[in-house]
Amino acid sequence: MEKYQKKSIIAVLTGVLVFITGCLILLYFAAQELITQINADTKHILKHVDSAVLERRSVLTPLNKFGFKQCNETTLLEMRRALFDSQYVIDIGFFIGNQLMCTTGAGLLSSGINDLEPDYIRKDEDVRVRFEPQLYLLLFTGRPMEVVIVRQGNFNLIMESKAFNSASIGSKNWEVVYRDSEELHHLAGTKGTYSKISGDSYLPYETGVACSTENENYCAAVHLPWSQFFSNNHFLLIISLILTCLAGVSSALMVNARIAARRSINQRIRKGLKKGSFYWTYQPIICLQSGKLIGCEVLARFEDKYGVLFPDEFIPVIRKNNLTWTFTEAMIATTIKELTSIEVLPEGFKVSLNIFPCDVELGNVLLLPQITELTNSRFIICLEITEDEYLDTSIAHAHFRTLVESGFNLSLDDFGTGYSNLRNLQNLSFHQLKIDRTFVQDIATEGLKASMIPNIMELVHKFNYTCVAEGIETTEQEAILKTAGVHYGQGWKYGKPMTASKFKNYITSQHF
Numbered sequence: 001m002e003k004y005q006k007k008s009i010i011a012v013l014t015g016v017l018v019f020i021t022g023c024l025i026l027l028y029f030a031a032q033e034l035i036t037q038i039n040a041d042t043k044h045i046l047k048h049v050d051s052a053v054l055e056r057r058s059v060l061t062p063l064n065k066f067g068f069k070q071c072n073e074t075t076l077l078e079m080r081r082a083l084f085d086s087q088y089v090i091d092i093g094f095f096i097g098n099q100l101m102c103t104t105g106a107g108l109l110s111s112g113i114n115d116l117e118p119d120y121i122r123k124d125e126d127v128r129v130r131f132e133p134q135l136y137l138l139l140f141t142g143r144p145m146e147v148v149i150v151r152q153g154n155f156n157l158i159m160e161s162k163a164f165n166s167a168s169i170g171s172k173n174w175e176v177v178y179r180d181s182e183e184l185h186h187l188a189g190t191k192g193t194y195s196k197i198s199g200d201s202y203l204p205y206e207t208g209v210a211c212s213t214e215n216e217n218y219c220a221a222v223h224l225p226w227s228q229f230f231s232n233n234h235f236l237l238i239i240s241l242i243l244t245c246l247a248g249v250s251s252a253l254m255v256n257a258r259i260a261a262r263r264s265i266n267q268r269i270r271k272g273l274k275k276g277s278f279y280w281t282y283q284p285i286i287c288l289q290s291g292k293l294i295g296c297e298v299l300a301r302f303e304d305k306y307g308v309l310f311p312d313e314f315i316p317v318i319r320k321n322n323l324t325w326t327f328t329e330a331m332i333a334t335t336i337k338e339l340t341s342i343e344v345l346p347e348g349f350k351v352s353l354n355i356f357p358c359d360v361e362l363g364n365v366l367l368l369p370q371i372t373e374l375t376n377s378r379f380i381i382c383l384e385i386t387e388d389e390y391l392d393t394s395i396a397h398a399h400f401r402t403l404v405e406s407g408f409n410l411s412l413d414d415f416g417t418g419y420s421n422l423r424n425l426q427n428l429s430f431h432q433l434k435i436d437r438t439f440v441q442d443i444a445t446e447g448l449k450a451s452m453i454p455n456i457m458e459l460v461h462k463f464n465y466t467c468v469a470e471g472i473e474t475t476e477q478e479a480i481l482k483t484a485g486v487h488y489g490q491g492w493k494y495g496k497p498m499t500a501s502k503f504k505n506y507i508t509s510q511h512f
């Protein structure tokens, strides 16, 4: 139960991890999008600032050049002409000294109006600028307007702050300021935004500040809150969140399914050992010179109600769960009984049984001489042991000697693929060496492994071994191995691993 809970927690944690990673990726892309939006807004505002400055120059400089001394029809006509061509200017006024005399909207005033102190003076162009949050223009007395009033020489002009066309700006919170060496002067937008942004009062990525390249004292600050960004893109956000959730849930399910599959393979193998889901097949071994059957290798198979498992799936699980000896005992009990029942099998027929190297190290193999079915059988029992580091210990060597003294043959399996071949060959009291099938398969392509077969045969002769080549599928492979002096052969060319009853039929078709 505890193990099950642990695995469920792993699955849930994987799901959560995938979900969090997905959210972080989403957040990253959202931040990029937010920055793009803020940069576009800042650029848009500064473009209008530059245009407004340009317009101010193109309106006030020519009007001043006329040199009007008083406001009359001609003065008003020129002022209205200038206003007509403007995009940002909503009114133009004419001053004599400090007194406003006439405006394009109201015409000639009955009495002059005093000009007010500016917020700042641009000394380079002799321009005086004032921000007026609530100006009641003479023409529109009904509604106050947020304006910027710019005076140069005898004229001033009024520009509406909202002229920067806030409709095309995604962010509702922005500000344009004039920045001189001493102070910031608000010109348009939400007062205080620039200072708040500079003071780090907002969350990361949701602000941007930039200054005009043409009029570097004019700067724009934009604040687009995450909340507003998400509500602008809520549809996309919901879809992305759903997808991220799905990715999290499906990866949790996948991990759970994988763990369950692994768990069930373990359970199937444990149960299979008790309930007889394992069965054994027999693959013929042939004398290459005479072409006669001299023995067989016993190979395990597994099938239960859930389906078939192959040796490369169940052998590692058996090893991992320390079931090797239980498995080998089951193999011996079944196979010796099955083979003994095949009466036509001759005296001296060689039965090759696969033994796990760890059982050599653990000493379990010393129980083999006590199994009477084995010792009393009419067969030569050949124990196939894969090359392994377990075999290179003095304990293993002692156990090998005991086995040999008890009448068992020893065969070094999968020779050429394992651990330190030469050392094993010199030190072990083995009878036989089995050339791995990768060497045989290499014959067709004349590969490096195939070229090593003569060297292997030299060792075989030197240590007085017999040699079996496994995986022979073609006549060409057989001919080359025969020429190289290999004694025995095993492979699909002679027969695939078969059940006891099929093996019996196979044997009756052979003559010894």
Ligand SMILES: Nc1nc2c(ncn2[C@@H]2O[C@@H]3COP(=O)(O)O[C@H]4[C@@H](O)[C@H](n5cnc6c(=O)[nH]c(N)nc65)O[C@@H]4COP(=O)(O)O[C@H]3[C@H]2O)c(=O)[nH]1
Pocket (backbone or CB within 6 Å): 283, 298, 299, 300, 301, 310, 311, 312, 315, 331, 354, 355, 356, 384, 386, 413, 414, 437, 470, 471, 472, 473, 490, 491, 492, 493, 497
């Ligand atoms: N392509 C090809 N393959 C051929 C040919 N002839 C034989 N084979 C396959 O080569 C493998 C030879 O067995 P192995 O080297 O002892 O290698 C065996 C052995 O190490 C292990 N194994 C199988 N049964 C047992 C068992 O009962 N006990 C133990 N300890 N290990 C076993 O699993 C390994 C794989 O067994 P299998 O899948 O049965 O695979 C077998 C056999 O089916 C051929 O002409 N072409």
